[in-house]
Amino acid sequence: MNxxxxxxxxxxxxxxxxxxxxxEGPEFKTVTDIDLGNIGKKSSKFSCNVVFTNPAxxxxxxxxxxxxxxxINGKDAGTPINDKELDFYPRSECKVPISFQITPNDFIGDxxxxxxxxxTLNGTLTLVDEKGKExxxxxxxxxxxxxxxxxxxxxxRKLNKEEEKAEKRARLLELKKNKKRRIN
Amino acid sequence: xxTIIIFCCFLVLCSFAPxxxxxxxxxxxxxxxxxxxxxxxxxxxxEAVFFNTYAVxxxxxEVNIDVFYEDTKLGTIIEVKxxxxxxxxxxxIPLQLAIKPGPTALKLISGxxxxxxxxxxxxxxxxxxxIRALGMIPIKIxxxxxxxxxxxxxxxxxx
Numbered sequence: 001m002n003x004x005x006x007x008x009x010x011x012x013x014x015x016x017x018x019x020x021x022x023x024e025g026p027e028f029k030t031v032t033d034i035d036l037g038n039i040g041k042k043s044s045k046f047s048c049n050v051v052f053t054n055p056a057x058x059x060x061x062x063x064x065x066x067x068x069x070x071x072i073n074g075k076d077a078g079t080p081i082n083d084k085e086l087d088f089y090p091r092s093e094c095k096v097p098i099s100f101q102i103t104p105n106d107f108i109g110d111x112x113x114x115x116x117x118x119x120t121l122n123g124t125l126t127l128v129d130e131k132g133k134e135x136x137x138x139x140x141x142x143x144x145x146x147x148x149x150x151x152x153x154x155x156x157r158k159l160n161k162e163e164e165k166a167e168k169r170a171r172l173l174e175l176k177k178n179k180k181r182r183i184n
Numbered sequence: 185x186x187t188i189i190i191f192c193c194f195l196v197l198c199s200f201a202p203x204x205x206x207x208x209x210x211x212x213x214x215x216x217x218x219x220x221x222x223x224x225x226x227x228x229x230x231e232a233v234f235f236n237t238y239a240v241x242x243x244x245x246e247v248n249i250d251v252f253y254e255d256t257k258l259g260t261i262i263e264v265k266x267x268x269x270x271x272x273x274x275x276x277i278p279l280q281l282a283i284k285p286g287p288t289a290l291k292l293i294s295g296x297x298x299x300x301x302x303x304x305x306x307x308x309x310x311x312x313x314x315i316r317a318l319g320m321i322p323i324k325i326x327x328x329x330x331x332x333x334x335x336x337x338x339x340x341x342x343x
Binding site for chain 1: 276
């Protein structure tokens with residue numbers, strides 16, 4: 001009899017612990033669309049989207065603030081902050097945009113035209129759940145980001161155009177010569 | 185009739201008036217380190233991060249921040265550096281304090297010993313900075329922050 005009661009109790013306990021699984025909170029996923037802007041200028045605009053996931057079935061959150069220490073090429077480039085509120089729905093992803101004015105001269109070393117730069121974001125996302133409880137999610141992301149210098153791009157485009165024009169001229173000259181030969 | 189027209193004009197003017205914006209605020213201290221350490225002088229460097237909530241840029245007018253080591257006041261930072269304060273963005277104010285470790289020598293030495301043996305020390309910043317946004321009256325942004333630091337924080341390996 002005792003054995004039966006004990007086994008029932010054990011079963012009940014296991015069912016309860018299985019049901020009382022804690023709902024998972026928001027998690028950092030990745031950082032996308034990192035752009036350093038035109039670093040050929042005195043100041044350029046850094047922008048990216050920090051992606052978080054909410055695996056919970058019911059819990060809805062409100063994003064209050066995102067703050068990250070930005071390091072570019074191993075040097076401190078500032079602390080981008082976004083304090084615009086965003087809704088973070090259950091079983092969904094939330095992209096939190098960050099943008100910040102950076103001074104390229106502060107982090108570009110001797111190499112004037114680097115092809116890529118290592119970028120690190122180390123920060124915290126502050127959310128509030130429906131009961132008003134504050135939750136903080138830390139995140140860290142490092143990535144090598146391709147650099148665009150518009151001046152160089154423009155110069156390249158100009159060179160390409162000039163080359164195309166020269167080719168066209170050469171073709172026209174050849175055509176004219178051929179015509180003359182035919183007439184002669 | 186006249187009063188109605190005047191009242192309507194007043195309402196229209198009110199709708200055009202700028203919204204009351206949230207005031208700029210202190211965010212955190214970062215990059216706190218001891219730049220140089222000798223028997224006659226200790227240089228403490230740090231950066232205070234603030235957020236300019238205004239839709240216009242601003243200018244730094246005044247800095248008045250007391251620096252505390254544990255509970256002992258080390259000195260006051262009043263140096264105003266040329267800092268660019270962009271609109272609707274965070275900005276860093278570099279802070280530097282050079283102290284002569286005369287009266288606080290014993291406490292600092294014991295603190296250094298604590299750090300060497302893996303302990304932590306408290307450094308606090310209490311005070312305010314004054315900024316003025318374009319076309320607005322100067323505003324004081326208060327800060328009161330105490331953080332604990334380990335050896336690796338205060339003496340970071342040089343890159």
